[in-house]
Amino acid sequence: MIPNTNELHPGLSIDCVIFGFHENELKVLLLKPKNDDCWALPGGFVKTDQDVDTEAVRVLKNRTGLDDIFLKQFYLFGNVSRNKAGHVDKMIENGMIDESLREWFSQRFVTIGYYALVEYSQVKSPTPDDVSEDCQWKPLHDLPELWLDHYEILKRAHHDLKKALNDQPIGLNLLPELFSMPELQALYETVLEKELDRRNFRRKMLAYDILIQTDERRTGGAHKPPILYKFDKEKYHKAIENGLQSAW
Amino acid sequence: MIPNTNELHPGLSIDCVIFGFHENELKVLLLKPKNDDCWALPGGFVKTDQDVDTEAVRVLKNRTGLDDIFLKQFYLFGNVSRNKAGHVDKMIENGMIDESLREWFSQRFVTIGYYALVEYSQVKSPTPDDVSEDCQWKPLHDLPELWLDHYEILKRAHHDLKKALNDQPIGLNLLPELFSMPELQALYETVLEKELDRRNFRRKMLAYDILIQTDERRTGGAHKPPILYKFDKEKYHKAIENGLQSAW
Numbered sequence: 001m002i003p004n005t006n007e008l009h010p011g012l013s014i015d016c017v018i019f020g021f022h023e024n025e026l027k028v029l030l031l032k033p034k035n036d037d038c039w040a041l042p043g044g045f046v047k048t049d050q051d052v053d054t055e056a057v058r059v060l061k062n063r064t065g066l067d068d069i070f071l072k073q074f075y076l077f078g079n080v081s082r083n084k085a086g087h088v089d090k091m092i093e094n095g096m097i098d099e100s101l102r103e104w105f106s107q108r109f110v111t112i113g114y115y116a117l118v119e120y121s122q123v124k125s126p127t128p129d130d131v132s133e134d135c136q137w138k139p140l141h142d143l144p145e146l147w148l149d150h151y152e153i154l155k156r157a158h159h160d161l162k163k164a165l166n167d168q169p170i171g172l173n174l175l176p177e178l179f180s181m182p183e184l185q186a187l188y189e190t191v192l193e194k195e196l197d198r199r200n201f202r203r204k205m206l207a208y209d210i211l212i213q214t215d216e217r218r219t220g221g222a223h224k225p226p227i228l229y230k231f232d233k234e235k236y237h238k239a240i241e242n243g244l245q246s247a248w
Numbered sequence: 249m250i251p252n253t254n255e256l257h258p259g260l261s262i263d264c265v266i267f268g269f270h271e272n273e274l275k276v277l278l279l280k281p282k283n284d285d286c287w288a289l290p291g292g293f294v295k296t297d298q299d300v301d302t303e304a305v306r307v308l309k310n311r312t313g314l315d316d317i318f319l320k321q322f323y324l325f326g327n328v329s330r331n332k333a334g335h336v337d338k339m340i341e342n343g344m345i346d347e348s349l350r351e352w353f354s355q356r357f358v359t360i361g362y363y364a365l366v367e368y369s370q371v372k373s374p375t376p377d378d379v380s381e382d383c384q385w386k387p388l389h390d391l392p393e394l395w396l397d398h399y400e401i402l403k404r405a406h407h408d409l410k411k412a413l414n415d416q417p418i419g420l421n422l423l424p425e426l427f428s429m430p431e432l433q434a435l436y437e438t439v440l441e442k443e444l445d446r447r448n449f450r451r452k453m454l455a456y457d458i459l460i461q462t463d464e465r466r467t468g469g470a471h472k473p474p475i476l477y478k479f480d481k482e483k484y485h486k487a488i489e490n491g492l493q494s495a496w
Contacts, residue, residue, distance in 0.1 A: 009259055009356065009358065010258040010259055011257050011258055011259065011260065012259065012260070012358065046326070046358075048328075048356050049328060050328065051326055051327045051328055051329075052324060052326025052327070052358060053326060053327075073323065073324060075321065076300060076321060076324050076360050078294070078299055078300025078301060078360070079299045079300070079301075080296075080297060080298065080299055081299075108257065108296050110257065110260065110294075110300060112324050112326070163415070163490065163491045166414075166415045166491045166492075167411070167414045167415045167491075242411065243411045243414045243415075244414075
């Protein structure tokens with residue numbers, strides 16, 4: 001439900017790009033606003049007595065059931081042009097909101113973009129919000145039409161995520177606790193949308209010094225079972241904070 | 249002057265951390281609010297008919313006279329606790345603002361942080377705004393007390409700038425058009441606040457492939473004149489956009 005608009009920070013919204021990874025496929029979680037042809041990013045507003053980052057965590061939790069997920073604030077979208085004339089009329093016509101909310105939705109909004117990357121099989125039942133009729137994972141490369149500037153927000157999130165891999169690790173909460181080097185490489189290839197050289201990948205990843213090699217092997221396959229690794233969580237989190245490169 | 253508050257986006261402000269580099273020293277441009285003991289970051293509000301990024305450029309230009317400077321939006325500070333009870337009373341007591349602005353300033357504000365790095369000798373006369381009595385460069389390591397959460401904003405900007413050097417070049421607009429490798433290294437050392445190994449620095453910097461070696465030499469010194477470089481601007485800007493590392 002949209003809370004009492006008197007309790008909300010005016011002109012400020014949140015949009016979350018929730019990337020889902022599963023079996024080497026990248027998808028994004030979208031909502032279908034009631035009676036609309038377009039889909040939309042999950043989002044929300046900011047209560048005046050709540051921290052903005054806390055509200056973003058709440059959006060993620062309400063749609064996915066997940067918390068304790070790394071959610072990155074990546075950009076404030078603040079262009080005047082993102083507020084479209086006629087958009088609120090359409091929301092009212094479609095029965096998404098009633099007339100009493102016209103004034104609230106007709107403000108100029110700036111929106112803070114967040115992105116998260118989750119293992120999407122962990123999201124048992126993606127949950128629509130009160131103004132939506134559906135909530136689904138959609139493949140990044142076969143997206144439906146998105147409303148307002150949500151496609152631009154999504155594209156920028158993916159660009160920022162790819163760029164972040166130059167200097168930050170990913171994998172924690174996405175891979176099983178123990179994983180092989182090919183599994184980690186497949187995750188990177190999926191997010192980066194390109195193939196990587198096996199030996200280079202292994203060399204660089206080991207040089208980052210965030211992996212712990214275990215004595216365990218996965219059994220059952222026909223081939224020689226691969227070495228399994230786990231993340232050194234302390235070093236992993238330090239790399240998130242300060243960057244992977246000790247470039248200088 | 250503070251514009252008609254009816255024309256401003258409610259509850260939204262901008263704060264700019266303007267780093268200045270000159271002769272291997274890093275400073276930050278601060279304002280002295282009228283009759284206050286603390287100093288503050290240059291900032292402003294967002295007109296409802298203006299893009300947020302445009303307003304940040306205006307703040308930078310009004311304080312420094314500079315435009316066409318790379319200004320990076322780095323974080324939205326959105327915690328409730330940043331709004332201090334009593335702060336507006338003090339502003340009114342000090343004669344910074346009059347009673348008619350009490351309501352405007354008493355809102356909960358979230359603020360968007362931007363940082364810029366400029367060659368500070370290019371800033372001919374740092375200019376206070378209408379609620380300030382002074383505008384000065386202050387050394388990063390000998391800062392006066394800052395008001396509200398401005399010290400936290402400044403610290404985070406510096407952290408982000410240092411981290412950005414893992415994956416982005418700096419130097420354009422900060423160094424003369426032609427510069428030597430030791431001059432570039434000195435810039436990095438100043439921003440990173442640590443000494444770097446000369447040979448490693450040179451090797452890595454050349455590997456980034458953003459420098460053009462020129463045939464010119466600087467004359468006049470007693471020693472062998474160093475090789476002078478300039479930035480390959482196309483590659484430089486591409487590296488800003490996509491990152492320096494072709495890590496993957």
